[in-house]
Amino acid sequence: MNNPTIVFDPYASAQLRNIVQTFVNNHNIAVTGRVEWYPVAFFLKDERGEVLGGLLGNIWAGWLHVATLGVAAPMRGRGFGRELMQRAEAYATERGCTNAFLDTFSFQARPFYEKLGYRVFGMLENHPAGHEHYFMTKQLTLPQ
Structure with missing residues (x-):
């Protein structure tokens, strides 16, 4: 380790x-004491098992992070994105999450997420050039 x-x-x-x-995780645990971390992965598949969409993210420290939500173009507008989000949020609240966050671009799905109750808390202008990059959050309701 000299050089x-x-x-x-x-x-x-x-x-x-x-x-x-793991370096980051160990530091986070040492500082926060929060060790629980759950991967989140839901997929939309056809009868042959072909993936037509999905949601990827994780749960840590009481927050759901939606890293990726994507649905194949022919399947859009049919409620599958909403259902994927609802399933992820339900999974998160079952694990005690009280909040969720994600990011999206001006050419992607900001209105979609706003309809689901997300609000913008930050923005990068001109990322990419001519567009905005939005950071959004939502307070989740725990099951009774």
């Missing part, structure tokens, strides 16, 4: 990426 070097590797394996993530 470490920095190596650029955009295609690093999941194993290498997990090593780096």
Whole structure:
């Protein structure tokens, strides 16, 4: 460890990426005492098992983070995105989450998320050029 070097590797394996993530996780646990972390993954599949959409994210420290929501173009406008979000929020509240957050661009789904009760709490202008990047949050209702 006398002479470490920095190596650029955009295609690093999941194993290498997990090593780096573990450094962050260990620090977060040491500082917050919050060890619970749950992956979130819901998929929309057809009868053959082909993926037509999905939601990916995680739960940590009482928050649901929706990292990715995507539905194939022919399936959009049929309520599947809403159902994926509702399922993820229900899963999160079952695990004690009281809030959710996500980000979206001006050319993506801000109105969709607003209809689901999300509100903008931050924005990057001109990211990408000519567009805005929105950060949104929602307070979740715990089951009775």
